[in-house]
Amino acid sequence: MKHIKSLLSLALALALCACSAGKPADSGASTDQPAEFSPDTAFTLGGNITETTPGDITMTSLTSISSKTTAEGNPLLSNIFCADPTAVEYEGRLYIYGTNDHQQYEAVGAEGSNTYEHIKSIVMISTDDMVNFTYHGTINVGEICPWAFASWAPSITSRVEDDGLTHFYLYFSNSGWGTGVITATSPTGPWSDPLGNSLIDGNTPGLDGCQSPFDPGVCIDENGTGWLSFGGGTDGARIVKLGSDMLSLDSEIKKIPSPFHFEASELNYINGTYVYTYNNDWSGHYENWDKEGVFAPPQCSMSYLTTKTPLDPDSWVYQDYYFRNPGEQGLEYSNNHTHLQKYQGKYYLFYHALFPQKSLGTTGGFRSLCVNEAQVDEENVKISPVTGTREGVSQIKPLDPFSPVQAENIAACAGTAYSATEEPGDMTVSNGTNDGTGAWLAVRGADFADGATRFAARVKGTGRIDVYIDGIDGNITTSLEFSGDDWQTVYSSEFAALTGQHDVYFVISDGFEFDSWQFA
Structure with a gap:
């Protein structure tokens, strides 16, 4: 056996010598050439x-006509008016939707006013870094839903259904008369009208005095159950459980006791808790304020309530306001509508403001989307006050x-x-x-x-x-x-x-x- 090992060692040494003899001498420099450009x-x-x-x-x-510089994060779109934000995450991107104020602007011109009657479409944008936003155009709700008077203040959610596809459910205000819904299997469409009429409107039983069943806010809880809030005016906040198809109602409509309620309903589901956000009205709120341990909200600010049992009106607890009117933050006074969104481990508050319109040559009340970071205590479900700025947020990638x-x-x-x-x-x-x-x-x-x-x-x-x-x-x-x-x-x-x-x-x-x- 030792004799065989010796012979193998000798053969291997001879082979290595032969290979070395065939190599050129090392010049000390690499012979690799850069690949030719193609x-x-x-x-x-x-x-x-x-x-x-x-x-x-x-x-x-x-x-030079622009509403922002690259150093400013707000507004999100330099030259497209858009308001009432909502958002949904899909495959790592955040898709944001809003009322197409620009449609009204194009209809009435720079000297006209934003009275909303021409708005029958919804703006779509997306981002994966929070500073560069892709404009995806608009959803032509007027064409998809010819029965609709208008399309304002959308709210969107998504869910993987039995067909294995992610289905997107986008609810919108059909003027102040009601709430409609359109669906898609892509966040940018094509969109379709599954009902052929409103989901909720002034003829829906059980509204119990809600004069304007609009401004929807939707969420899906940990059980896969959908919930829809809506309603405008004093004592107008309502909530209902959605059917398994997300296109029908599966409970009685119940009140949400939101003080000084005005509009702008939204729903979030955080740590097993339902969070209802809304815009309070322009009246003075300090007289007759009866919530102990919390100050009355400023005029036309955003407030929130929480509950574990959304169909029990007595279970809702008023927490605080979390966003002042943009005018109190140097961004010009306007109505108020926000959307709270968690994305890539951070919370963001989307809102609209009027300050960009002057640089675009109008003072007609045309709004623009903005975003700032929000701090949310998920364990105790508390939203800290958010400050709106022109600087916006930092790039995350x-x-x-x-x-x-x-x-x-x-x-x-x-x-x-x-x-x-x-x-x-x-x-x-x-x-x-x-x-x-x-x-x-x-x-x-x-x-x-x-x-x-x-x-x-x-x-x-x-x-x-x-x-x-x-x-x-x-x-x-x-x-x-x-x-x-x-x-x-x-x-x-x-x-x-x-x-x-x-x-x-x-x-x-x-x-x-x-x-x-x-x-x-």
């Missing part, structure tokens, strides 16, 4: 890929510029217009200034890591995109010029490497649609 593998935006061609398109000036990014994913913009594609919730961006100036859009917190040296965009039409880093006042990092009747991906020539985390600005000419972009 746009077909570097970019995944789709369509034909071509390199930019220098042309004669120029942009001599930029529009960097944006990845090496993956395709939709052009309508924006932190701030000016002069942009949007067009819907055939895909529900998908939009393109274009220059909507109509005066020859350049429009711009920007994203916050793009992480270029060790370096990006090329840029590409999916476009259709004839135009130019100038890319700036950390501000439009500096030098252009790269540009694209292009022309074509079909969708194409156009990429830039090589530029000095971008590294680290930056805000990215895109200045766009008129004459084309902008679908998406990517760095490599």
Whole structure:
């Protein structure tokens, strides 16, 4: 056995010597060569890929009409009026919905007033970092539900049903007359009308004096049971258990004893407790206040009650107010409507405010969505007072510029217009200034890591995109010029490497649609 081991050792040594003899001497330098750039593998935006061609398109000036800068988180949308927020999380993204004040604005113009009668659609946006928001367009409730007078103040929830799909249930105010519901199996639609009429309206038995059964607030508890709150006016708050289909009522309608009740119902379910939030009225609340141990709420602020047994009116306990009127926080006085949402381990309070409208050339009462962090004691189910600010919230994750990014994913913009594609919730961006100036859009917190040296965009039409880093006042990092009747991906020539985390600005000419972009 020892003799055999010796022979094997000798054979192995001879083999190693033979292999070494065939290797070149080590020069001390690597022979690896960088991979040759290939746009077909570097970019995944789709369509034909071509390199930019220098042309004669120029942009001599930029529009400055915007309601925010990239340093400000609020409002969420720079140039679209939207109010009465609600939200639902799906596959890691947060989808936010609201009353489409912009539809009223487009109907009556900058000199008109927001009296809501033209609003028959709901705005959809989403985010995964809380500072860059993707505009998904609108839900045309007037077309989906031709019986509806209006669509205001939505409230949304979702649940995985027996078919294995996540179903979304979006309840909306059918003016002050009632509450309707639409459904979908995607957070951006397509949406359908399952009932063909209101779920609740002025003809519903058991309202017991509720004059305006609108402003719905929905939640699903730990047992999978749905609950719907609603109601406006003095002594108008109501709650009902929903049927297993989320489209019917499965209990008597019961009162919620909410002091100085006005509107803006919402429901949350936190640690086995039902949390009802609402907007109290504009009257003075300090006279005849009878709640011991808690101060009367300020005028038109947001208050909340809690219970373990929502159909027992006597079980509801008034806790406190948690959000003053935006006007008391330097954000201009308005009506008040909030949505409390937990996302990625933090609580956020979504609300609306009027302060952006002046910078967009109107004082007609057109509202904009905002968000600030909220502190919630889940163990004791207590909401600390929330302060509204123009700064908004911090970015919770960097944006990845090496993956395709939709052009309508924006932190701030000016002069942009949007067009819907055939895909529900998908939009393109274009220059909507109509005066020859350049429009711009920007994203916050793009992480270029060790370096990006090329840029590409999916476009259709004839135009130019100038890319700036950390501000439009500096030098252009790269540009694209292009022309074509079909969708194409156009990429830039090589530029000095971008590294680290930056805000990215895109200045766009008129004459084309902008679908998406990517760095490599």
